Amino acid sequence: MNETAWQHALLDAITTPQWQPDPRFDAAALAVYRNNYRVGLMEMLALVYPICRQLLGDEFFEALSREYVKATPSASGNLHRYGEGFAGFVAAFEHTAHIGYLPDVAQLEWALHRGYYAADATPLAIDTLAAIPQQHWGALCFHCQPACHVLDSQWPLASIHAHHQPATAGCAVNLHEAQPLLLWRDSDDLMQLLPLAPGQAAFCQALLGGTTLDEASAAGLAASPEFDLQAALLLVLQHGVLSAIKEPS
Amino acid sequence: MTATLPLSAGIGLRHPHYRQVLAQQPPLGWIELHSENFFDGGQPLAMLQQLAARYPLSLHGVGLGLGAAARPDATHLAALRRLLDAVPAVAVSEHLSFNHDASQRFANDLLPLPYTRAMLEVVAANVAEAQDVLGRPLLIENLSSYLAYPGNDMHEGEFLAGLVARTGCGILLDVNNLYVNQQNLGTDVDAFLAALPADAIGEIHLAGYTERSFDDGSRLLVDTHSRPVYPAVWQLYRQIIACFGVRPTLIEWDIDIPPLDTLLAEAATAQAILDQHTGAAA
Structure with missing residues (x-):
């Protein structure tokens, strides 16, 4: 035509x-x-x-x-x-x-x-997880908040970001400090960012990628021997990274 | 009537005024927002839901490009459907324009299409496909164009009438676009209006243009939505209301957006014209 x-x-x-x-x-x-x-x-x-x-x-x-x-x-x-x-x-x-x-x-x-x-998602309630016997947790996979993202960077992204925000303008930036980041959307729908330890970053990255909790934990330990699963799990629950438990396929 | 917006004046609500309108809740017949700014979720969607709880809402799309020879983008249509499922919109509209080809190359603009019999069948299929996915009729808006396909075998008004007959869509009549086309392309306004099925006109748009001059001495009226409605456009609007009867009427302003009061004053002018004809119209 x-x-x-x-x-x-x-x-x-x-x-x-x-x-x-x-x-x-x-x-x-x-x-x-x-x-x-x-x-x-x-x-x-x-x-x-x-x-x-x-x-x-x-x-x-x-x-x-x-x-x-x-x-x-x-x-x-x-x-x-x-x-x-x-x-x-x-x-x-x-x-x-x-x-x-x-x-x-x-x-x-x-x-x-x-x-x-990003699309809205309800954060996973801690009670929902608590209702499952703990010995089964390792095999669980999760739907994550679509707004969440992990950035693995060798640069101090959190400091650079803060340096350019009105409330924290001009704050110090140490360019030799690597800051892997977790990004999520808070209950007011505002994007937030948090520097992560290397083990936490690998753990979050794995969970967002759809692995089981056991696999994510192994990824965290592989990245850092200091990785603490309990602290990392609390962190993702507190920030609403997890939104629901995936049904086994 | 295709849409059930109130027969009164509303404004195109843009980012600088969201919070002020929510806080002050000025008396407005209805509001219209751009669909694409609310795709998916987060704060924009939450804000839109709050606004929709207070005012009748019209959602106006700029990105479907239903006038393309290629089919509409399925992901875009799906996103619009999710938005309509999340927000109670009274009317949903798009433009009689194209923005992409079959290789998914886009120009994020409202480009003119050939008004031919062959094209009418293609665009009717696109509109029908969109209406099927969205589960509701669309209002399709006449375009401001700066050039025309050399092989047109009908004018835009006949093309719109053909779409209405084939798909059951409604018409969003943009008076500024019509005036701009008359000035730029010599569009015959009377012939355009005479071709429109009056019952299908579910909404009217009013806006301001900008005049641009070029090195070769030519000039174009550019549909910038950056100015008050011009007197000649108000005059044409009065004629249209006198002829077709009262219609939901929107003030659009997208660039150099003025204080809210300026928009409300423009809407009040449109409302006064509607009031003169209320009761007298069919």
């Missing part, structure tokens, strides 16, 4: 970075659509990545966003989905590749963004 080809050509003309005059489309009209396309995506990046923007400065961030938009077409009708690959892009981009922590900060901001909009 010619109509299909025309729509295809219009999408090409709007999204292609280097525009060439095209007799099929009025230049002024196309300029409006091309501008809408770029500005919309760049504004979304600025919204999702405020700390990266502060770290790089407005002007540099805008230039970087422009390059990202050139390289990365939108893949969803929902603008909130745009920008997932930003961390990988800044890691590979020649003018930002030397800023070691920038990709991890971008990953953190993407996880905060997705977590903020």
